[in-house]
Amino acid sequence: MAEHPQDLQLARRLVAGDEREFTRFFDEYYPRVFRFALARLRRDTDAADEMAQRTLCRAARKLHLYRGEASLFTWLCQICRHEIHDHAESLAREAARFVSVDEDPTIRAALESLPADAHSDPVGVANRADVLRLVQVVLDYLPAGYGNALEWKYVEGLEVNEIAARLQVTPLAAESMLARARRAFREGWLSVTGERLPDALAGESGS
Amino acid sequence: MNHKPTNSTRSMSDPIGELVHSAGPRALPDAERMAQARLSVHTEWRSSLESRLRERRRWLSAAAVAAISIGVGIVVLLQPAPAVQVATTSRIVGTVTVQRPAGTDVRTASLRGEERLLVGDRLKTDAESRALIRWERGAVVRVDQHSRLKLESDRSLRLEQGALYVEVDERAGIAPDITVFTALGTVRHVGTRFEVRVTEGAMQVRVRDGTAVFKGESLAATLIGAGQQLSINGDQARLEQGPPAADSSWEWTRRIAPDFAIEGRSVFDALEWLGHESGLDIRYADDAVQAQARTAILHGSIEGLAMREALIAVLTGSGLSFELAADRVEIHRNPERT
Numbered sequence: 001m002a003e004h005p006q007d008l009q010l011a012r013r014l015v016a017g018d019e020r021e022f023t024r025f026f027d028e029y030y031p032r033v034f035r036f037a038l039a040r041l042r043r044d045t046d047a048a049d050e051m052a053q054r055t056l057c058r059a060a061r062k063l064h065l066y067r068g069e070a071s072l073f074t075w076l077c078q079i080c081r082h083e084i085h086d087h088a089e090s091l092a093r094e095a096a097r098f099v100s101v102d103e104d105p106t107i108r109a110a111l112e113s114l115p116a117d118a119h120s121d122p123v124g125v126a127n128r129a130d131v132l133r134l135v136q137v138v139l140d141y142l143p144a145g146y147g148n149a150l151e152w153k154y155v156e157g158l159e160v161n162e163i164a165a166r167l168q169v170t171p172l173a174a175e176s177m178l179a180r181a182r183r184a185f186r187e188g189w190l191s192v193t194g195e196r197l198p199d200a201l202a203g204e205s206g207s
Numbered sequence: 208m209n210h211k212p213t214n215s216t217r218s219m220s221d222p223i224g225e226l227v228h229s230a231g232p233r234a235l236p237d238a239e240r241m242a243q244a245r246l247s248v249h250t251e252w253r254s255s256l257e258s259r260l261r262e263r264r265r266w267l268s269a270a271a272v273a274a275i276s277i278g279v280g281i282v283v284l285l286q287p288a289p290a291v292q293v294a295t296t297s298r299i300v301g302t303v304t305v306q307r308p309a310g311t312d313v314r315t316a317s318l319r320g321e322e323r324l325l326v327g328d329r330l331k332t333d334a335e336s337r338a339l340i341r342w343e344r345g346a347v348v349r350v351d352q353h354s355r356l357k358l359e360s361d362r363s364l365r366l367e368q369g370a371l372y373v374e375v376d377e378r379a380g381i382a383p384d385i386t387v388f389t390a391l392g393t394v395r396h397v398g399t400r401f402e403v404r405v406t407e408g409a410m411q412v413r414v415r416d417g418t419a420v421f422k423g424e425s426l427a428a429t430l431i432g433a434g435q436q437l438s439i440n441g442d443q444a445r446l447e448q449g450p451p452a453a454d455s456s457w458e459w460t461r462r463i464a465p466d467f468a469i470e471g472r473s474v475f476d477a478l479e480w481l482g483h484e485s486g487l488d489i490r491y492a493d494d495a496v497q498a499q500a501r502t503a504i505l506h507g508s509i510e511g512l513a514m515r516e517a518l519i520a521v522l523t524g525s526g527l528s529f530e531l532a533a534d535r536v537e538i539h540r541n542p543e544r545t
Contacts, residue, residue, distance in 0.1 A: 015259075017253075030241060030245070031233075031236055034234070034236040038234055045236070049236055052244065053243075056244070057251040060251045136230050136233045139227070139233060140233065147233075151227065154224045154228045189226075197223060
């Protein structure tokens with residue numbers, strides 16, 4: 001049984017030739033795969049673009065093979081790893097030396113297990129060397145749209161109404177999504193750091 | 208509008224907000240490179256869809272042949288594929304012929320008015336004829352004189368000779384999708400109006416609005432933007448500025464345009480349609496003039512009228528007048544009525 005039914009549904013619609021789903025797929029995953037590659041290519045944006053493009057091209061040819069056993073993003077990351085490796089041996093050597101925080105198998109497993117309303121068991125992870133990078137990695141691994149919603153709220157400082165407008169949903173739905181996103185982030189953070197974030201005093205109840 | 212979060216909105220009472228804010232925005236790819244990547248991935252995706260479709264058809268054909276062989280022993284029967292309607296002619300000018308496979312034969316007939324078109328049909332126009340075809344999946348194709356084409360699937364056609372003009376209406380409610388194959392390469396739309404013209408050993412793609420993509424056997428995918436034209440000669444490709452949207456070289460497309468029933472429609476709607484078809488920019492003297500065009504309702508027909516005559520017909524009695532320039536139509540309040 002597919003563990004990521006929504007991702008599997010998206011892949012099936014793409015295989016059926018749905019143009020709108022293609023737009024959604026590209027807009028959602030290209031930036032995430034780009035950042036995944038960027039972290040492994042010493043912040044070389046040109047190379048990261050190249051790798052992200054190759055990854056999505058290869059994925060486009062293999063979408064019919066996707067079974068929903070891992071998340072679509074995880075599947076794309078796997079392809080991206082191969083692309084980086086194939087790109088050049090020298091790059092592969094660099095990539096091997098430079099281990100991104102989310103390359104840690106324990107952290108990766110924890111991140112990849114995040115469902116939309118996760119209740120994962122905490123996994124103790126001691127690596128806090130790059131906290132800010134880790135925050136961004138957690139955001140990228142969150143289920144669809146959550147990472148963007150949190151970034152819009154806390155980095156861009158958008159109000160709920162503005163987030164609702166971007167998502168083309170009602171303010172109530174946006175509020176609810178933000179609450180789920182915060183819960184997912186909390187779960188993700190706990191999973192990868194073993195550190196429980198304190199509950200917020202306000203704004204955390206929107207379940 | 209963006210508001211920078213203040214300390215009060217992300218205090219220590221909101222550790223998630225603190226963390227996410229401290230991490231700052233995640234890196235984003237360059238917009239131009241992302242657009243190029245979108246094009247490449249889209250081309251790859253469409254190409255893989257078509258390739259799988261061809262593969263499935265081959266497999267089904269092989270399976271059908273095997274089943275027939277088992278069923279009838281030494282007698283080999285070739286069953287035609289079920290007729291699949293992929294398009295309908297909605298306007299025919301002159302004599303347009305269709306060749307349709309019928310078992311082992313090919314039947315030739317003349318098309319008149321609205322007729323169903325099936326996968327495998329071959330259409331031919333002569334020196335006097337043109338055709339307007341509505342694709343089931345939402346695209347509209349106008350076929351020029353001296354053209355030959357084959358309907359290959361519900362998403363593709365092959366232009367062997369002549370010219371066609373593809374218009375994709377993104378508002379149709381489904382994702383319109385059409386690919387034009389030629390001997391020198393394929394052209395796909397990315398939400399657009401474009402013309403493909405094939406002559407012996409050469410072809411030309413001109414984009415009127417939006418963007419189209421060309422991919423040749425030995426040529427890299429090329430993005431053709433609005434107002435550009437791509438000329439292919441053998442294995443040489445040249446992308447350059449094409450004629451303006453209102454250039455007379457597009458005139459043939461108006462001669463086989465879909466009918467626009469003006470009865471009960473507003474002057475504004477009719478002007479929009481005329482502007483769309485002619486490539487002319489419709490400009491109103493002011494908001495009040497535009498509002499007047501929206502409220503004036505039309506009766507009758509402008510079918511078969513040239514641009515100037517159509518404008519006169521549409522504006523007569525509306526209290527509005529026009530000035531026609533090379534690239535635009537200016538709409539004013541009729542001084543006689545004020």
